[in-house]
Amino acid sequence: MTTSLQELLAGWITGQRWFAGKGRAIDDLSIDSEIEIAGGDPALLHLVVCVRQGDRRTRYQIPVGLREHLPDRLEHVRIGRCRRDGREAEVYDALHDSALTAHLLEGMATDHGFDGLAFHRAHGVEIDTSQRSLVLTAEQSNTSLVYGDTYIFKLFRQLSPGTNPELEIITALAGAGSSHVARPYGWIETTLQDEPTTLAIMQEYLRNANEGWSMALTSVRDLYASPEGMPAEDAGGDFAGEARRLGVATAQVHRELARAFPTGTIEPPELKRMTERFRRRLDRAIAEVPRLGEHADVAAEAFDRLGDLAHEVPVQRVHGDYHLGQVMRTMTDWVVLDFEGEPGQPLAERRALDSPLRDVAGMLRSFEYAARHLLADHPDADGLEHRAREWSERNRAAFLAGYSEGGGRVRGDEAVLLRALELSKAVYEVVYEARNRPTWLPIPLAAFR
Numbered sequence: 001m002t003t004s005l006q007e008l009l010a011g012w013i014t015g016q017r018w019f020a021g022k023g024r025a026i027d028d029l030s031i032d033s034e035i036e037i038a039g040g041d042p043a044l045l046h047l048v049v050c051v052r053q054g055d056r057r058t059r060y061q062i063p064v065g066l067r068e069h070l071p072d073r074l075e076h077v078r079i080g081r082c083r084r085d086g087r088e089a090e091v092y093d094a095l096h097d098s099a100l101t102a103h104l105l106e107g108m109a110t111d112h113g114f115d116g117l118a119f120h121r122a123h124g125v126e127i128d129t130s131q132r133s134l135v136l137t138a139e140q141s142n143t144s145l146v147y148g149d150t151y152i153f154k155l156f157r158q159l160s161p162g163t164n165p166e167l168e169i170i171t172a173l174a175g176a177g178s179s180h181v182a183r184p185y186g187w188i189e190t191t192l193q194d195e196p197t198t199l200a201i202m203q204e205y206l207r208n209a210n211e212g213w214s215m216a217l218t219s220v221r222d223l224y225a226s227p228e229g230m231p232a233e234d235a236g237g238d239f240a241g242e243a244r245r246l247g248v249a250t251a252q253v254h255r256e257l258a259r260a261f262p263t264g265t266i267e268p269p270e271l272k273r274m275t276e277r278f279r280r281r282l283d284r285a286i287a288e289v290p291r292l293g294e295h296a297d298v299a300a301e302a303f304d305r306l307g308d309l310a311h312e313v314p315v316q317r318v319h320g321d322y323h324l325g326q327v328m329r330t331m332t333d334w335v336v337l338d339f340e341g342e343p344g345q346p347l348a349e350r351r352a353l354d355s356p357l358r359d360v361a362g363m364l365r366s367f368e369y370a371a372r373h374l375l376a377d378h379p380d381a382d383g384l385e386h387r388a389r390e391w392s393e394r395n396r397a398a399f400l401a402g403y404s405e406g407g408g409r410v411r412g413d414e415a416v417l418l419r420a421l422e423l424s425k426a427v428y429e430v431v432y433e434a435r436n437r438p439t440w441l442p443i444p445l446a447a448f449r
């Protein structure tokens with residue numbers, strides 16, 4: 001009996017890092033669209049599949065390669081063997097085959113249009129099609145390819161109809177001359193439910209930059225290894241100067257976003273509705289991760305205090321999923337990546353105007369993550385707890401000082417909003433970790449203590 005492509009994909013998709021429906025059985029996987037980008041052997045097929053799990057349907061994008069014989073170097077990305085057009089073919093994850101990904105670069109360089117798939121080159125750029133790709137091995141919600149050391153190409157895995165906020169934002173900020181975004185080179189689009197929908201974006205690869213997350217961890221490690229009693233500012237690798245600069249850059253990005261897109265205010269009744277949304281999200285999270293229930297009171301109290309605020313709050317476009325893994329330090333400044341918001345949220349929500357303090361809250365949470373994540377397997381975890389707290393407090397304070405210095409607004413009653421946003425992010429993280437990295441679950445849970 002031959003296995004159908006749908007059956008092969010249903011067996012394979014659950015093991016992929018970017019698959020959002022982990023822990024639940026797949027009831028059905030159907031292929032919504034199938035476009036041949038390149039024929040022959042190897043062939044490149046672009047698939048949009050729809051996965052049904054209970055009453056939830058999620059669409060994913062999967063470029064697959066087809067070959068009669070699979071070379072050893074592609075064995076690790078084999079999906080299986082199936083019969084297509086009367087012939088047996090090996091099916092595999094095409095993004096690992098540079099012979100196939102060359103077609104994606106070529107498509108963008110020439111603004112090529114397939115039936116149902118449109119490739120675009122950003123205004124005023126040339127694309128060097130001689131660059132070959134490698135897949136980034138970072139644990140990600142999407143899949144990124146690096147072409148040479150020149151371009152980074154991100155293919156969105158989960159699809160929702162509409163323009164991806166990331167494309168919208170980097171195009172606007174780069175067009176306005178921002179030094180805090182990587183230059184866009186091109187993108188791929190399709191139509192989903194009658195809406196132009198972004199499938200992939202290609203940007204400048206920041207070849208000499210370091211990720212904020214790894215810089216922060218180096219600093220935490222140094223502090224853990226320093227003699228007991230030595231203050232954080234004297235231990236090697238203090239991060240506070242960078243945290244402050246990151247705060248300044250964050251405030252500048254917020255100002256640039258406020259200039260490029262509409263802004264507004266939310267009034268107290270809307271704050272009440274926001275509180276209710278946070279409460280509902282908390283309930284859903286507790287249903288999925290019952291341990292969170294022990295902390296429900298702390299979160300609920302913070303959310304209720306937000307509902308009691310009696311003044312309006314300024315809103316604008318924001319990053320939406322801001323953390324140390326989304327910022328890179330180049331030789332000259334901090335650059336912000338990945339403006340697509342929280343991957344699991346509907347696009348309309350991710351593009352909605354929001355308080356810039358949502359991003360501030362996200363980054364404050366990330367300092368907590370950096371301070372605590374090395375404790376999990378550390379033989380002297382209890383003894384280092386106070387050092388983790390010291391590192392986190394020092395860098396959170398430096399970031400906030402930089403944010404104010406850069407013109408960001410955190411004052412008075414806004415502390416109530418900031419706390420509610422921090423705990424709402426921690427609720428999101430509890431679910432995220434339970435699904436993806438259960439050993440990390442204690443980190444967001446500690447936010448409620």
Ligand SMILES: Nc1ncnc2c1ncn2[C@@H]1O[C@H](COP(=O)(O)OP(=O)(O)O)[C@@H](O)[C@H]1O
Nearest residue numbers: 138140141142152182204205206211325337338
């Ligand atoms: N322009 C870039 N230059 C260099 N590295 C990048 C660039 N964009 C992303 N990266 C690297 O890829 C990782 C994942 O990128 P990101 O856009 O956050 O993807 P995802 O949406 O899947 O999380 C980043 O943490 C960073 O290490």
Ligand SMILES: O=P(O)(O)O[C@H]1O[C@H](CO)[C@@H](O[C@H]2O[C@H](CO)[C@@H](O)[C@H](O)[C@H]2O)[C@H](O)[C@H]1O
Nearest residue numbers: 140141321323324325342343365366369429432
């Ligand atoms: O894949 P994305 O970068 O869009 O974001 C998702 O994955 C992140 C994990 O990589 C997750 O961030 C959480 O872990 C980070 C450390 O790995 C930490 O710095 C963040 O503070 C914490 O939220 C993010 O929430 C998720 O959306």
